[in-house]
């Protein structure tokens with residue numbers, strides 16, 4: 001069960017979670033960050049580091065935030081605006097740097 005980042009990240013993006021992740025699977029969009037569900041090892045280390053309670057296990061997201069379970073996945077599997085192909089499993093956010101664009105769902109928030 002991977003962890004996901006919900007809408008509470010928007011407007012904060014302090015990246016405290018990134019420093020805690022042992023596999024560097026938290027990637028930076030424009031307004032929020034996203035966890036790659038295929039690279040996440042479900043360790044939970046990022047969750048207590050988040051000042052806005054934005055990070056949840058996918059089966060425990062708060063009411064109203066359910067769409068972010070699929071949306072974290074979409075960030076990696078769909079082709080984001082202005083990009084030539086999906087990010088996929090990039091092997092670490094340090095490798096690719098800030099992506100700088102969000103999913104359609106988050107762009108509309």
Ligand code: SF4
Nearest residue numbers: 021040041043044046
């Ligand atoms: S649960 Fe662990 S592996 Fe998954 S994003 Fe958080 S710190 Fe990284």
Ligand code: SF4
Nearest residue numbers: 009013014015017050
């Ligand atoms: S710690 Fe929370 S608010 Fe900060 S960047 Fe990570 S998910 Fe967003």
